[in-house]
Amino acid sequence: MDAGESPSSGTIVNEFFHRVGGHNTIYLFDETTICKALLPREFYFYKRLKNSLRSFIPDYKGIVKIDMKDEERIRAYRVTEADLSATDLDFTKEYFSPEIVNDIYKKEESCDTSKSDKEINQQTTSKGPECSSQGLADTDKLEYSAYILLENVSSKFINPCILDLKMGTRQHGDTASSVKAQKQMERTKSTTSSKLGVRMCGMQIYSEAERAFRRRDKYYCRSLSVEGFKHHLYEFLCNGTDKLRVDVCIDFLQRLKEMKQVIEEHRGYRFFSSSLLFIYEGQLDSPGKNRTNKADIDIRIIDLAHTTCDRLLHKLPPYEGPDEGFLKGLQNIYDFLYEFVERERKI
Numbered sequence: 001m002d003a004g005e006s007p008s009s010g011t012i013v014n015e016f017f018h019r020v021g022g023h024n025t026i027y028l029f030d031e032t033t034i035c036k037a038l039l040p041r042e043f044y045f046y047k048r049l050k051n052s053l054r055s056f057i058p059d060y061k062g063i064v065k066i067d068m069k070d071e072e073r074i075r076a077y078r079v080t081e082a083d084l085s086a087t088d089l090d091f092t093k094e095y096f097s098p099e100i101v102n103d104i105y106k107k108e109e110s111c112d113t114s115k116s117d118k119e120i121n122q123q124t125t126s127k128g129p130e131c132s133s134q135g136l137a138d139t140d141k142l143e144y145s146a147y148i149l150l151e152n153v154s155s156k157f158i159n160p161c162i163l164d165l166k167m168g169t170r171q172h173g174d175t176a177s178s179v180k181a182q183k184q185m186e187r188t189k190s191t192t193s194s195k196l197g198v199r200m201c202g203m204q205i206y207s208e209a210e211r212a213f214r215r216r217d218k219y220y221c222r223s224l225s226v227e228g229f230k231h232h233l234y235e236f237l238c239n240g241t242d243k244l245r246v247d248v249c250i251d252f253l254q255r256l257k258e259m260k261q262v263i264e265e266h267r268g269y270r271f272f273s274s275s276l277l278f279i280y281e282g283q284l285d286s287p288g289k290n291r292t293n294k295a296d297i298d299i300r301i302i303d304l305a306h307t308t309c310d311r312l313l314h315k316l317p318p319y320e321g322p323d324e325g326f327l328k329g330l331q332n333i334y335d336f337l338y339e340f341v342e343r344e345r346k347i
């Protein structure tokens, strides 16, 4: 248990300030940890993450249940997977392969792939009433929502410039309803997703002169053309001035190169609707610059609620090869950054 967290009173959490995209509230649990609403597929993806992807994905740190009854003092209580109810792992919305279902409930018998969705749903929802962890013992009559705890990747920065780029040419997951899939396909067509394999979802830029963050929300970002995307990518990389942070671009290019190699190796993976979170230190004269735990740049893959791989399959056969839509987006971002740096060098 972390300092300041007691099992009965929980931890008071506040809205996370550095959220640039998405639509749901994210809470700050402690300086290095955020809470995001638990979505079954994302939860299992984090839990079963391969080592080879770890350096590109935030660390998974556990589960909490959040009590929002008192809006002034929203509390999070640490729980274990055994404390989650069938509603938390809403299997009617998400389909898991029998393999993962068996694994969740630690069944030893081999997988029965002939089971229907309905049977699997019944199997997983038969867990019975929600049980309480120690921390919830005297408060279990309250309404709680389950959240996952994730590494706060912006915590290593003092005044972080952050960009959320939604990746890929397809956004809907395998379990999306046809209405949802249709809506998502229209959105990929009407944004830069289909042409570039990437679109902007929001950003914040720290301006030293103003000592403040400039923000662009997802509605603004969604309207961008290819040229608009390029323009705002450049703007993001200028740290609130009109001068490109070439140092930052070079570090981003190196990290993108490493990421491309890793994604190419992950055959059968599809990161539908995931985002790349780009972060760099916006405070140039930052006193923390020499502190060992501070970073200059980072890029992570986030928003994994529709990701699929061999253990999170909706249906057979599995996908073949790497996620080409994601790679297309990576390549375009790489090319734009490269072009910006080259242009700057010629000036």
Ligand SMILES: Nc1ncnc2c1ncn2[C@@H]1O[C@H](COP(=O)(O)OP(=O)(O)O)[C@@H](O)[C@H]1O
Pocket (backbone or CB within 6 Å): 018, 019, 020, 021, 022, 023, 024, 026, 034, 036, 058, 150, 151, 152, 153, 154, 162, 164, 202, 275, 277, 302, 303, 304, 305
């Ligand atoms: N691990 C993290 N560390 C720091 N910021 C994060 C992290 N995960 C998400 N965020 C912030 O929250 C925003 C929304 O997160 P996301 O996972 O995309 O949620 P949603 O499912 O609502 O789209 C991101 O744009 C980013 O600013």
Ligand SMILES: [Mg+2]
Pocket (backbone or CB within 6 Å): 021, 022, 201, 275, 303
């Ligand atoms: Mg998102």
